[in-house]
Amino acid sequence: MSAHSEFQKILYKAEVENSLSRGEICAVLETRNPVEIDNLFNTADRMRQRWVGDEVHVRGLIEISNHCRRDCLYCGLRKSNLKLERYRMTDDEIIETVRTAASLGARTIVIQSGEDPRLTSSRVAGLVGQIKDEVDVAITLSLGEYSPGDFIAMKRAGADRYLLKHETIDRGLYNRLHPDMDYENRICCLEWLKEAGFQVGAGIMVGLPGQTIESIADDILFMKFMELDMAGIGPFIPHPETPLCGAEAGTLEMTLKVIAITRIIIPCLLIPATTAIGTIEFGGRECALRCGANVIMPNATPQKYRKLYQIYPNRICADDSPENCLICVEGMIKSLGRNVATDFGHSYQFKKSMATIRDGKKAGVC
Ligand code: 5AD
Ligand code: FES
Numbered sequence: 001m002s003a004h005s006e007f008q009k010i011l012y013k014a015e016v017e018n019s020l021s022r023g024e025i026c027a028v029l030e031t032r033n034p035v036e037i038d039n040l041f042n043t044a045d046r047m048r049q050r051w052v053g054d055e056v057h058v059r060g061l062i063e064i065s066n067h068c069r070r071d072c073l074y075c076g077l078r079k080s081n082l083k084l085e086r087y088r089m090t091d092d093e094i095i096e097t098v099r100t101a102a103s104l105g106a107r108t109i110v111i112q113s114g115e116d117p118r119l120t121s122s123r124v125a126g127l128v129g130q131i132k133d134e135v136d137v138a139i140t141l142s143l144g145e146y147s148p149g150d151f152i153a154m155k156r157a158g159a160d161r162y163l164l165k166h167e168t169i170d171r172g173l174y175n176r177l178h179p180d181m182d183y184e185n186r187i188c189c190l191e192w193l194k195e196a197g198f199q200v201g202a203g204i205m206v207g208l209p210g211q212t213i214e215s216i217a218d219d220i221l222f223m224k225f226m227e228l229d230m231a232g233i234g235p236f237i238p239h240p241e242t243p244l245c246g247a248e249a250g251t252l253e254m255t256l257k258v259i260a261i262t263r264i265i266i267p268c269l270l271i272p273a274t275t276a277i278g279t280i281e282f283g284g285r286e287c288a289l290r291c292g293a294n295v296i297m298p299n300a301t302p303q304k305y306r307k308l309y310q311i312y313p314n315r316i317c318a319d320d321s322p323e324n325c326l327i328c329v330e331g332m333i334k335s336l337g338r339n340v341a342t343d344f345g346h347s348y349q350f351k352k353s354m355a356t357i358r359d360g361k362k363a364g365v366c
Contacts, residue, residue: 007036011043014264019224025217028261029254037257044260044292051267052294056333057345059108059140059272060101060300060326063309064089068114070144073177074208076239076310077114083241087305088118091127095134097322101300102135104326107344109135110163110297112142119143121150125157132158138344140201145185148192155196160346162193165203165232169222170215173208190226199347201230201270206258207250208236216258224266229347230295231269233259234276237312252281256291263292268348270295278316289336295345296333298325 010024020028031037065088068077076084089097098109109131113119128139141154142163151162166186168174174183193200204219205211223231235250255277263271272295273288281287285296299306300322307318317325333340346354 007031007033008039011039011264014261015043015047018265018267020261020265022214022217022221025220025261025265026213029213029216029257037253040257040260041291044263045290047264047267048292048294052270052348054338055294055341056289056338057108057270057295057341058106058326058329058333059110059295059297059345060098060104060106060322061110061112061275061297062089062094062097062101063112063299063301063305064094065113065116065119066305066309067116067118069117070115070178071180073179073243074205074236074239074312076241076312078242081241084310085308087308088116089302089305091130093302094127095130097300097302098131098135098137100322101326102137104300104323105330105340106137106298106300106326107342108138108140108160109300110140110142112163113144115144121146121153124159125153128154128157128159138346145181145189148196151189151192151196151198155198159198160344161199161201161229163201163203163230163232164189164193165201165205166190166219166222168204168208168211168215169219170211173210173215176210177208190228194226199229199350200226201232202226202228203230203232203234204258205234205236205250205276206255207248209244209247211236220258220262220265223262223269227349228266229270229349230272231262231266232272232274233262234274235280237276237279239310239312249280252277252284252287255280255284256287259288259293260291270345270347272297275299275316276312279312279314286332286336289333289338296329298322298329300325 014020071078138160140161235255237249238247271293273285273293277284277288299317
């Protein structure tokens with residue numbers, strides 16, 4: 001049997017069984033054959049269409065603080081980056097920004113920050129409660145690690161989802177990249193978030209220095225095992241003011257391959273076309289939406305702050321306004337022949353469990 005038909009067999013198995021071994025995932029990620037890569041992307045696009053439809057969920061991203069107590073080797077917000085001018089938005093500024101994003105059509109607001117010690121769970125809970133009282137939006141938080149009790153307080157205040165990328169499941173690599181963090185705690189946070197009742201997103205960077213194909217395969221298997229609602233997959237981009245300044249960036253092709261095989265193996269997942277993909281290559285987000293992604297997170301941060309939220313350099317949209325970004329992604333979605341989702345965009349897994357509770361039986365949502 002030729003290598004080419006072997007590849008087809010693996011793809012076929014992935015499509016039918018939604019499961020592959022570590023070795024099979026590696027074989028898919030390693031291919032350089034343009035016909036096979038095309039098949040992979042087309043299969044992922046078909047799976048996306050079949051399982052989660054043509055709707056793209058638009059989430060307005062508000063970066064509320066660039067203070068961070070951590071020192072991740074790749075991140076421009078790391079505390080050792082003394083060149084970065086730091087900012088914090090006030091509650092009033094945040095609420096006003098949420099209103100603007102909602103008026104422009106965002107049904108979900110993603111509130112993101114560095115790990116800012118001033119963002120105590122009680123302040124976050126107060127903010128979430130106020131937003132929920134005043135604006136009809138779903139809320140995703142992406143604020144880093146907290147205790148189980150903190151997560152429960154945020155959930156009780158009304159937050160719907162939480163994004164905490166695990167970055168890499170390779171313990172050695174994780175430890176090298178996060179000198180002041182604990183691998184076990186990161187994974188525990190994902191468990192605590194699930195127990196608190198959040199829809200949970202994890203995710204990885206592709207192309208981290210020292211990352212292997214095998215460890216990316218493990219990341220995908222981990223994300224399946226965790227029964228996540230969302231997965232953020234973006235390329236690593238070196239930041240000049242970090243110890244990884246001289247490292248090579250992740251590639252568009254490998255990032256798209258990871259998105260595609262993730263869609264095929266975990267078909268119901270919410271997968272964003274990340275800003276980082278759009279930053280490494282013009283049109284990268286459109287490519288991601290054609291390879292399995294079904295979410296986009298336009299930047300809704302006020303213009304004066306967004307330049308300062310420099311997790312990596314040359315981020316797209318750094319000079320745009322919330323209006324520009326939200327209108328721009330709507331045009332992008334339509335130009336791809338897709339629709340902007342009008343509901344809150346809860347995960348399919350979440351909707352299924354809600355329907356099960358409501359109907360007292362298994363509902364066939366997904
Ligand atoms: N390149 C790409 N992504 C990065 N992130 C942080 N630094 C970088 C970088 N240099 C991502 C991480 C983090 C998210 C907020 O931003 O995945 O979880
Ligand atoms: Fe802020 Fe990593 S540098 S969490």
